[in-house]
Amino acid sequence: MDYFIIFITTVTGLYFHWWLYKRIQRWTDRDLALSFAGNDPAKRAYMLERLQQAQGSGIKRKALAAWLEKAAQEYHPAA
Numbered sequence: 001m002d003y004f005i006i007f008i009t010t011v012t013g014l015y016f017h018w019w020l021y022k023r024i025q026r027w028t029d030r031d032l033a034l035s036f037a038g039n040d041p042a043k044r045a046y047m048l049e050r051l052q053q054a055q056g057s058g059i060k061r062k063a064l065a066a067w068l069e070k071a072a073q074e075y076h077p078a079a
Contacts, residue, residue: 032068033051046075
């Protein structure tokens with residue numbers, strides 16, 4: 001019974017750390033996208049859309065900053 005308790009607490013702890021790690025990755029990716037937008041609400045929405053597009057198309061995290069920077073430069077506000 002002791003091994004079962006140790007196993008369950010270990011698995012639970014590992015899962016929690018993995019979940020927290022993924023959560024922090026999402027927060028940092030979102031903050032990165034919003035940092036290129038500044039205070040413009042329309043550009044913020046545009047950059048969040050581009051972030052979803054990048055994640056959906058499988059852009060690696062190492063290339064994400066450059067990809068988002070390029071997307072920010074391509075932004076043209078609707079007048």
